[in-house]
Amino acid sequence: xxxxxxxxxxxxxxxxxxxxxxxxxxxxxExxxxxExxxxxExxxExxxxxxxxxxxxxxxxxxxxAKLDEVIAAFEAANxxxxxxxxxxxxxxxxxxxxxxxxxxxxxxxxxxxxxWVSEFASQGALMxxxxxxxxxxxxxxxxxxxxxxxxxxxxxxxxxxxxxxxQVLVYNKASFEAAGIANPPxxxxxxxxxxxxxxxxxxxxYGYAQGGTYFWAPAPLFYAxxxxxxxxxxTTATGYVNSAxxxxxxxxxxxxxxxxxxxxxxxxxxxxTDAGQGTGIYAMIIDGPxxxxxxxxxxxxxxxxxxxxxxxxxxxxSVVGGxxxxxxxxxxxxxxxxxxxxxxxxxxxxxxxxxVGVVPTIASLAGEADMxxxxxxxxxxxxxAQARVPSPKWSDMDTxxxxxxxxxxxxxxxxxxxxxxxxxxxxxxxxx
Amino acid sequence: xxxxxARNQIIPAVIFLLPGFVLLGVFFIGPLLYSFRISFFDWNxxxxxxxxxxxxxxxxxxxxxxIFHRAVxxxxxxxxxxxxxxxxxxxxxxxxxxxxxxxxxxxxxxxYLPVITSWVIVSLLFTYMFSGxxxxxxxxxxxxxxxxxxxxxxxxxxxLALVPVVLVDIWKGVGWATVIFLAGLQGIPSELLEAAQVDxxxxxxxxMKIMLPMMxxxxxxxxxxxxxxxxxxxxxxxxxxxxxxQDLTHSILTLMYRATFSRxxxxxxxxxxxxxxxxxxxxxxxxxxxxxxxxxx
Numbered sequence: 001x002x003x004x005x006x007x008x009x010x011x012x013x014x015x016x017x018x019x020x021x022x023x024x025x026x027x028x029x030e031x032x033x034x035x036e037x038x039x040x041x042e043x044x045x046e047x048x049x050x051x052x053x054x055x056x057x058x059x060x061x062x063x064x065x066x067a068k069l070d071e072v073i074a075a076f077e078a079a080n081x082x083x084x085x086x087x088x089x090x091x092x093x094x095x096x097x098x099x100x101x102x103x104x105x106x107x108x109x110x111x112x113x114x115x116x117x118w119v120s121e122f123a124s125q126g127a128l129m130x131x132x133x134x135x136x137x138x139x140x141x142x143x144x145x146x147x148x149x150x151x152x153x154x155x156x157x158x159x160x161x162x163x164x165x166x167x168x169q170v171l172v173y174n175k176a177s178f179e180a181a182g183i184a185n186p187p188x189x190x191x192x193x194x195x196x197x198x199x200x201x202x203x204x205x206x207x208y209g210y211a212q213g214g215t216y217f218w219a220p221a222p223l224f225y226a227x228x229x230x231x232x233x234x235x236x237t238t239a240t241g242y243v244n245s246a247x248x249x250x251x252x253x254x255x256x257x258x259x260x261x262x263x264x265x266x267x268x269x270x271x272x273x274x275t276d277a278g279q280g281t282g283i284y285a286m287i288i289d290g291p292x293x294x295x296x297x298x299x300x301x302x303x304x305x306x307x308x309x310x311x312x313x314x315x316x317x318x319x320s321v322v323g324g325x326x327x328x329x330x331x332x333x334x335x336x337x338x339x340x341x342x343x344x345x346x347x348x349x350x351x352x353x354x355x356x357x358v359g360v361v362p363t364i365a366s367l368a369g370e371a372d373m374x375x376x377x378x379x380x381x382x383x384x385x386x387a388q389a390r391v392p393s394p395k396w397s398d399m400d401t402x403x404x405x406x407x408x409x410x411x412x413x414x415x416x417x418x419x420x421x422x423x424x425x426x427x428x429x430x431x432x433x434x
Numbered sequence: 435x436x437x438x439x440a441r442n443q444i445i446p447a448v449i450f451l452l453p454g455f456v457l458l459g460v461f462f463i464g465p466l467l468y469s470f471r472i473s474f475f476d477w478n479x480x481x482x483x484x485x486x487x488x489x490x491x492x493x494x495x496x497x498x499x500x501i502f503h504r505a506v507x508x509x510x511x512x513x514x515x516x517x518x519x520x521x522x523x524x525x526x527x528x529x530x531x532x533x534x535x536x537x538x539x540x541x542x543x544x545x546y547l548p549v550i551t552s553w554v555i556v557s558l559l560f561t562y563m564f565s566g567x568x569x570x571x572x573x574x575x576x577x578x579x580x581x582x583x584x585x586x587x588x589x590x591x592x593x594l595a596l597v598p599v600v601l602v603d604i605w606k607g608v609g610w611a612t613v614i615f616l617a618g619l620q621g622i623p624s625e626l627l628e629a630a631q632v633d634x635x636x637x638x639x640x641x642m643k644i645m646l647p648m649m650x651x652x653x654x655x656x657x658x659x660x661x662x663x664x665x666x667x668x669x670x671x672x673x674x675x676x677x678x679x680q681d682l683t684h685s686i687l688t689l690m691y692r693a694t695f696s697r698x699x700x701x702x703x704x705x706x707x708x709x710x711x712x713x714x715x716x717x718x719x720x721x722x723x724x725x726x727x728x729x730x731x
Contacts, residue, residue: 097695104479104700121698127480206567215679270678271566271589331480397697405680412590412679 053335054084055342056109058099059325060092064295064358072354076345083338103127103332110333111342113164113325116152116389117396122328123155124394129329132159135340141347145363148322148389155392161326162347163363165355167290168320168387169222170379171309177207177285186286186309190227193286193312194254198263200285210258211265211284213275215407217390217400219268220255221321222288225388227251227314231399232391232428239428243403244421247314252417256410269411280304290323291359291380308379320387324363395431402427473704485701492705502706505684506713508596508671512685513664516603521656523604524611529641531612532619542616546609556602557673564588564598589675592682599670599683607663611656618652619645654725661721665714686710 061069066089073085088109090098096118102108103122114122122128131138131153141162142150149163173186181200187193197209213219228247232239242248258264265284267273276293278284280301288311297304310318327346329339345351352362356373361380367373368381391399406420415423473492475485496502531542548556563570566587575581588594622645630640646653668687675683677692684692686706694703 100479100695100698122480125478125480125698126484266566266587266590269566269587269590270595270675271561271564271569271587273565273567401681408679 052082052084053338054086055111055335055339057085057087057111057113057342058090058095058109059087059113060090060095061113062292062295062358065355065360068355068358072346072351075350075354076342079345080338080341083341085342103330106332108330108332110335110339111327111329113327114161116149116163116322116324116326119153119161119326119328120155120392121394121396123158123160127331128160129331129333129336130158130160131162131329131340131343134336135329135343137340137344138162141344144365145347146365146384148384148387149324149326149363152322152324152389152392153326153328155394161328162343164325164327164346165352165360166322166324166363166384167292167361168322168380168383169218169288169290169311170320170383171286171311172279172289172293172306173286173309174279174282174284175305175307177282181285186307187312190223190254190312190314193223194258194263197258197286198261201261201263203262207283207285208265208278209263209284210286211273211275211278212255212268212288214268214270215404215411217403218321218323219288220251220407221390222311222319223255224248224251225319225321226311226317227254228316231403232432236391236393237432239399239425239432242425243428244418244425249417249421252407252410252421255407256417259411269408276300279306291361291376294359294374294376308376310379310383318383318386320383322384322387322389324361393432395434398431399428402431469704470708472700473708475701477700477704479698479700488701492701493709495702496705496709501681501684502686502689502709504682505686505689508683509665509667509685512596512600512603512667513661515600516607517657517660517664519604520607520611520660521653523608524656525615527608527612528615528619529645532616542613545612548606549609549613551606553606553669554673556606557670560598560602561589561674566590590679592679595675595679595683599674602670602674603664603667607660611660614652614656615649618649621652622648657725658718658721661717662714665710665717686713 059069066087069087073087077084095114099109099112099114099122103125108127119128132142138159142159145163146166149166150159152163153159153161171186177200178184178186178196181196183196183199187196193210200209201207217224227250229251230242230245230248232242255264259266259268265272265278267275267278273283275284275287275289276296277300279287280297293306297306311320312318327343329336329343333339347364349364349367352364352367353370353372356362356367356377359374361377361384362373390396393399402424406415406424409415409420409423410417414420472485474487474489476488476491478484527545531538531545535541564572566572566585566589569585569588571588572582572585576583576585586594588597626644626648627640630644635643666687667685668691671677671683671685671688672691677684677688681689681692687710690703690706690710693699693706
């Protein structure tokens, strides 16, 4: 009996492994074939246009954006019979891994909307299609968009994407907190900002005048740029004299002072109350963040009485950091021609206007003054005029780490701002030398 | 005649073994060899043919990197602490639960529940508990016990951040060790313990002279499996500290993940995983040697 039972068990095991084996085999043989994609691509582009194709589009949009995207896709498909767009939505935190896995596995999406900071990284590996000289409408589209966001697509003299949307960070302040502290207006200068941050702080009740989301560069970047901070020179050749310049040091020293005085929440070092939750519940009077806060506050803290204001001005006026996403065509795509049509449509006035309705800031310069844009866009559009892009380099994430670590050493008091940024300059110079 | 019979048996044996070998080859040995190759290249994941051979550079980079040293130290400390506590606590609980006490089934389930709860949820809960602002742990230490005067920013400190990481693993892993120990304890014939009791052996003597020696196999099994698990620590580190602050709280595997998927440096990622493999391999040999049954038994 026992023998029979184990026999049954064994045969079940065999059948299962056969099934699994059968599933595995095609995948394994397919992978190497797909890496030889160029051949397949040529075949596909020569194929008659009438053949129906499906364009995969990967993105990290929010709920309302995804709903609007479906409308945009429907409009595109109606105008381009034979082309179907198949969108896939990813969580931001998993997106890079998903893209890497698909590229390494040779089964790529045709198009993707990725963080502006990633384009040069992926382009340097040859994972993206060069658009200038290859995409029919490229020159016309490139001429129509803001130059700052466009520059994030440039790598080694060529363009590997187009700026699908842009954003920047501005001051978000709790009007009730300001009223309670007797402050009439949001701070216009860095001096006012520092004074207000401390005036709005109350140690007894555990409230803070200002809170920063973390120590990664994106978080301090608006104040850093507003105070004249720089990371590298124009030609991206050296960080010495830039990331450790007097202006850069002054910016981090200002934040260190706020932190030491308890006017800035200690959350930025990790393990605290997040900026949105803190401002939503009245703990943080000021944060610096992007246009998506409108949706977040509408959904989570509808009672919150807040407003946007430009980043407080330093000696040379206001500034901030350029964010956003670029749309790219993957090098391994088998349908580049159709993919280019889809990308061109995403960059059209119709598509940009449609997505603007759900808070996505368009990149087409002529849309800046349009009356039918959401009202709160005005402050972001104005801030974008002075906002700066982070260093467009495939080494950016390592540079970010160097500055991030320097900032943490400053806050912890391990080093002075000058010492920490001198070290960051040395580290970034070593990255640039590679 | 004999020969052909043997051959007759080989063919079905091969057929039976083949699926297993194919699975092993496709999902285990193949990727293993492929990543070994990657570890010697400045790897281009989009166009592997454009990868540049760099010899042992990736390995040397890691061996010289302070972040890697720290990750090895973190992993080693984490392994020693969690394995020691899980085994001691697990054994103690198993001995208690092995007695006939009221509500035994309830306790057995209660101790095993953390094992089957989700890592993600538990890690998030521990992150909240150890939050520097309004966290439960700070509340107890400051407002209930008055042991500290100021909130501790647990996750902002490179050493304190490892406390929740270690605790979550112990909390989640003790139940599993308990169950294995319980199985081992039930394998000890009750006659032996009764005979010892009749001979006048006290509880402590019965534990040391009978229970522990009889459970040698269980102890060795748990030690080997838990040490391997500890060296492969990934989830609690990734979910609670993510290497912060300053990349000082990585485990070897989170560092490998960061190199590969955040920095897109597949060569260094593969080198890190092979350094871990060598480490585990050597440690396993040592363990086998040390724990081999003494010749007398």
